[in-house]
Amino acid sequence: xxxxxxxxxxLRDAARSWTRDRSPIGAFRRMRDSGAPLGYDPAxxxxxGEMGWAGVMVPEAYGGSEADLFTMGLLLEETxxxxxxxxxxxxxxxxxxxxxxxxxxxxxxxWLPRIADGEIVATLAVxxxxxxxxxxxxxxxVPHGSGWTLSGVKTFVLEGMAAHLxxxxxxxxxxxxxxxxxxxxxxxxHDAGLSRRALRLADSRGAAIVTFDDVEVGPDxxxxxxxxxxxxxxxxxxxxxxxxxxxxxxxxAQAFETTLEYLKTRTQFGRPIGTFQAxxxxxxxxxxxxxLARSTxxxxxxxxxxxxxxxALLASLAKxxxxxxxxxxxxxxxxxxxxxxxxxxxxxxLYLKRARAAEATFGGPAFHRDRYARLQGY
Amino acid sequence: xxxxxxxxxxxxxGEARAWLAANYPPELRDPEPRSDPDAEWxxxxxxxxxxPQCVWMRRMAERGWTAPTxxxxxxxxxxxxxxxxxxxxxxxAGAYRKPLYSFGLLMLGPALLEYASEAQKQEHLPRIVRxxxxxxxxxxxxxxxxxxxxxxxxxxDKGDHWLxxxxxxxxxxxxxxxxxxxxxxTDATAKHGGISFVLIDMASPGVETRxxxxxxxxxxxxxxxxxxxxxxxxNLVGRVNGGWEIAKRLLQYERMNISASFGGGGSVGGxxxxxxxxxxxxxxxxxxxxxxxxxxxxxxxxNKMDFRALALTIERSEAESAAAGGPSAATSIxxxxxxxxxxxxxxxxxxxxxxQGLGWEGQDFSAQEIAAVRGWLRxxxxxxEGGTSEINLNVVAKRVLGLPDPA
Numbered sequence: 001x002x003x004x005x006x007x008x009x010x011l012r013d014a015a016r017s018w019t020r021d022r023s024p025i026g027a028f029r030r031m032r033d034s035g036a037p038l039g040y041d042p043a044x045x046x047x048x049g050e051m052g053w054a055g056v057m058v059p060e061a062y063g064g065s066e067a068d069l070f071t072m073g074l075l076l077e078e079t080x081x082x083x084x085x086x087x088x089x090x091x092x093x094x095x096x097x098x099x100x101x102x103x104x105x106x107x108x109x110x111w112l113p114r115i116a117d118g119e120i121v122a123t124l125a126v127x128x129x130x131x132x133x134x135x136x137x138x139x140x141x142v143p144h145g146s147g148w149t150l151s152g153v154k155t156f157v158l159e160g161m162a163a164h165l166x167x168x169x170x171x172x173x174x175x176x177x178x179x180x181x182x183x184x185x186x187x188x189x190h191d192a193g194l195s196r197r198a199l200r201l202a203d204s205r206g207a208a209i210v211t212f213d214d215v216e217v218g219p220d221x222x223x224x225x226x227x228x229x230x231x232x233x234x235x236x237x238x239x240x241x242x243x244x245x246x247x248x249x250x251x252x253a254q255a256f257e258t259t260l261e262y263l264k265t266r267t268q269f270g271r272p273i274g275t276f277q278a279x280x281x282x283x284x285x286x287x288x289x290x291x292l293a294r295s296t297x298x299x300x301x302x303x304x305x306x307x308x309x310x311x312a313l314l315a316s317l318a319k320x321x322x323x324x325x326x327x328x329x330x331x332x333x334x335x336x337x338x339x340x341x342x343x344x345x346x347x348x349x350l351y352l353k354r355a356r357a358a359e360a361t362f363g364g365p366a367f368h369r370d371r372y373a374r375l376q377g378y
Numbered sequence: 379x380x381x382x383x384x385x386x387x388x389x390x391x392g393e394a395r396a397w398l399a400a401n402y403p404p405e406l407r408d409p410e411p412r413s414d415p416d417a418e419w420x421x422x423x424x425x426x427x428x429x430p431q432c433v434w435m436r437r438m439a440e441r442g443w444t445a446p447t448x449x450x451x452x453x454x455x456x457x458x459x460x461x462x463x464x465x466x467x468x469x470x471a472g473a474y475r476k477p478l479y480s481f482g483l484l485m486l487g488p489a490l491l492e493y494a495s496e497a498q499k500q501e502h503l504p505r506i507v508r509x510x511x512x513x514x515x516x517x518x519x520x521x522x523x524x525x526x527x528x529x530x531x532x533x534x535d536k537g538d539h540w541l542x543x544x545x546x547x548x549x550x551x552x553x554x555x556x557x558x559x560x561x562x563x564t565d566a567t568a569k570h571g572g573i574s575f576v577l578i579d580m581a582s583p584g585v586e587t588r589x590x591x592x593x594x595x596x597x598x599x600x601x602x603x604x605x606x607x608x609x610x611x612x613n614l615v616g617r618v619n620g621g622w623e624i625a626k627r628l629l630q631y632e633r634m635n636i637s638a639s640f641g642g643g644g645s646v647g648g649x650x651x652x653x654x655x656x657x658x659x660x661x662x663x664x665x666x667x668x669x670x671x672x673x674x675x676x677x678x679x680x681n682k683m684d685f686r687a688l689a690l691t692i693e694r695s696e697a698e699s700a701a702a703g704g705p706s707a708a709t710s711i712x713x714x715x716x717x718x719x720x721x722x723x724x725x726x727x728x729x730x731x732x733x734q735g736l737g738w739e740g741q742d743f744s745a746q747e748i749a750a751v752r753g754w755l756r757x758x759x760x761x762x763e764g765g766t767s768e769i770n771l772n773v774v775a776k777r778v779l780g781l782p783d784p785a
Contacts, residue, residue, distance in 0.1 A: 280775035
């Protein structure tokens with residue numbers, strides 16, 4: 001655990017007691033079993049909004065508390081522990097980050113206060129196929145009058161069913177695979193021609209497929225410069241990757257602690273199974289991976305806050321290492337619990353399913369290893 | 379107040395920079411200076427030597443800067459942590475060689491500062507600072523490896539002296555050492571509570587050393603035999619039968635040093651440098667500039683990521699330990715992870731070099747290729763020395779995770 005300021009410690013502790021009291025793992029299970037159409041419980045998100053979490057990173061001028069990404073990471077780590085489903089990542093971090101990095105003064109003034117109020121859900125729509133490859137964007141943006149016509153399909157859109165606002169990566173020039181020619185647009189969900197369908201994924205969260213059928217937007221929908229949006233998109237994604245890694249770190253830490261507790265209490269052959277060295281060494285290896293992952297997450301968040309030139313490298317490092325750690329720990333959680341780990345009534349399955357979905361979101365370990373190598377010139 | 383402190387530090391930085399520049403022997407600027415490779419370890423045979431490394435060591439020792447944070451009373455530098463950090467930064471910035479690298483400095487000294495009598499400190503610490511004595515560590519025995527407390531080297535009280543009989547193994551550089559800090563058995567009836575910590579002059583009659591050739595072709599480790607070796611009563615550190623506590627503390631220093639040496643992605647005794655760059659030379663790149671072997675590229679990247687994560691963990695554990703005033707939980711995993719990553723790195727270097735990475739000696743192989751193969755073999759010891767990886771995992775499971783003892 002990083003050395004925290006007093007303010008950060010207070011916020012972290014508040015988040016920890018809120019998740020324990022108001023959003024324990026059982027709350028996620030109830031949401032899943034209720035078939036909640038948005039993939040989260042709106043009452044939970046409302047409470048988070050009232051605590052000011054949606055606007056944690058929003059500037060004070062727009063009604064937020066203007067905290068940094070590292071602070072947001074502390075919140076996500078705590079909500080990750082109990083698998084709290086909410087738009088905190090997609091809206092409070094990714095969409096806010098996008099508006100702060102690439103939004104004009106008017107765009108910020110239009111959307112940030114409403115996000116900070118908890119009034120709207122906003123999200124980034126980037127992927128178009130089963131794998132995360134942002135430069136392969138094929139979604140079309142064609143000039144139309146003074147504005148644009150948008151057409152294409154975006155998939156795996158986080159909180160896509162709830163979103164009031166989409167930040168869409170589109171191709172306004174060039175071919176899929178080119179970095180040039182990508183543009184970002186702000187598109188309200190109620191625009192004519194936009195339709196969506198819930199993606200029923202294993203982790204029961206609010207992902208959606210969103211179809212844009214010749215959606216017409218004005219010139220004010222464009223973020224930044226037309227065709228020059230790839231670096232902006234990459235910068236937004238790096239914040240998303242590091243933030244999601246923080247959430248995954250919390251989930252992995254909780255999965256590990258729950259498993260450790262089981263090793264100390266489950267008795268077989270007349271003694272706790274945690275006395276067996278075969279299990280002790282595996283537990284120590286999980287702890288090793290977890291500690292390594294924690295270092296990468298904290299370093300990535302701090303580097304992004306400081307606009308460190310190593311930010312992209314560290315974001316990929318954090319996403320890859322945390323993905324691997326959570327992957328390992330969620331598998332071991334099932335195995336070490338034995339038969340009970342296979343039952344739906346037990347929580348291991350919830351962590352396991354979330355682990356894989358989060359691992360794939362914004363690029364899995366293989367994507368980030370490749371990116372890490374490219375960034376280092378090999 | 380902070381500003382005042384910063385000003386003082388800035389003044390110290392300026393002074394250190396000027397002094398280092400003025401006192402560094404120009405011969406050491408040569409990329410391959412004419413200097414005995416053993417000189418940086420110090421020792422009796424280098425006292426008064428005009429080897430430029432020894433000149434450098436003596437000048438630095440004059441200011442106590444071979445042991446910057448040790449108290450001035452024992453000829454250390456008496457620097458604060460912040461000043462020592464500045465000195466380290468200036469040393470790195472100017473690419474100055476270490477003046478002294480020794481087990482006395484890294485392991486024994488800190489333990490003496492904590493446990494030794496005033497007379498023992500006065501006798502040994504200044505000589506460590508000046509690099510006049512090269513120390514070795516007598517811990518493992520043929521019958522006491524991972525179960526170190528099972529050691530049997532006998533130390534009998536003969537009234538006016540101790541009498542030592544037994545043997546040690548894996549004593550690093552015992553054949554080149556002047557003195558040995560040694561664990562001995564003073565009570566056969568208590569395991570951990572029957573061990574004492576003694577300092578033995580290797581020139582004493584009855585001490586014999588024999589280097590052990592390793593699979594890497596080198597012999598950094600020795601067998602050390604003690605036959606009726608007389609040791610003065612005042613050479614026992616701490617309490618009689620109180621040596622285990624000192625031994626454990628010293629192992630912490632040892633593991634810290636082993637780990638720190640891996641942090642940058644290097645490999646002790648192996649090939650230094652960026653492994654991706656090495657692989658590019660031997661494997662080539664594709665049209666997009668990527669390493670031509672995608673499988674090797676992925677595994678190299680995984681290893682580089684692991685090392686970066688490790689370096690970040692070392693930084694974090696230092697910051698957390700400083701803030702908490704004790705070792706953070708993250709510290710416990712460093713040696714285990716460092717050994718695993720260094721071994722993997724050494725395997726990847728050999729693999730990347732292909733058949734050239736298997737060269738043992740001769741004109742067909744570059745120095746780097748021979749270092750790669752020998753470093754790969756040497757790295758097998760990373761998970762054995764200073765506590766095996768299995769023992770490391772036991773320690774994490776028990777002390778950090780609180781798992782119960784095996785039956």
